[in-house]
Amino acid sequence: MSWPRIAAMPAVSSTQSAYAVLRFGRIAAMGTVAVLILIAGVWGSWGTAQHVMLTKGRERGTMTVARCSGDRCTGPYVPATEGSKARARVVIEQPVAVRRGEVLTVVVKPGSDQVVRTGPAGVLYAWVPLGGALLLASVVVAGGLRMARTAWALAGSGLVLLTAAFAALQ
Structure with a gap:
């Protein structure tokens, strides 16, 4: 009886595994920073937004x-x-x-x-801190997470919110 032949797994070098660990650490750290920035933006806005x-x-x-x-x-x-x-x-x-x-x-x-x-002016003005947080988080997402499309979406959302608040208050 012959045993089936199993292809050998390629060897993983210590350099590759170190790179994977560092990449995971970067993604985890920058993801945490981006989420904390967004939470701070919501927290800063909610104090006024809840009343409005x-x-x-x-x-x-x-x-x-x-x-x-x-x-x-x-x-x-x-x-x-x-x-x-x-x-x-x-x-x-x-x-x-x-x-x-x-x-x-x-x-x-x-x-x-x-x-x-x-x-409308009060609602938009109440959420201005979130608009700033969206802009700041977009930089972290683009540079730290290297997610360009998501970063552009965050930056666009923040810019639209800030522009709408500015226009509504004029």
């Missing part, structure tokens, strides 16, 4: 910009929903493209006198 996007049960109304100084503007608040109360002074942090006398639709952050912009 999930408005059910929140106080909504309008704010007339009376005074701006530094990174905040103040003005009176007029309610638009039941259960909301008028306030003589509310604060909007980090105003962008806000002028004195302008009337903004806003939602009040629970338990405070701070408000955030609502509507």
Whole structure:
């Protein structure tokens, strides 16, 4: 009886296995960095976005910009929903493209006198940190993971988000 002949496996040199380990380490490290950047972008955006996007049960109304100084503007608040109360002074942090006398639709952050912009402009502005994170992650994906198409998709998404926010606030 003759035994079937088995082709010998090619020998793997230590150089090839070291290269494979280093390649896996690079992919794991850069993938982790890219994911952490995106998580940080969502985390940074969610603090404001939750108030803008999930408005059910929140106080909504309008704010007339009376005074701006530094990174905040103040003005009176007029309610638009039941259960909301008028306030003589509310604060909007980090105003962008806000002028004195302008009337903004806003939602009040629970338990405070701070408000955030609502509507399309407010939603897009709330997600600006994610847009920046998408741009930064695209560089990591392109250089560290060598995934050019994915990097272009991330960069394009970030650029579209930032451009739309800029256009909506003008």
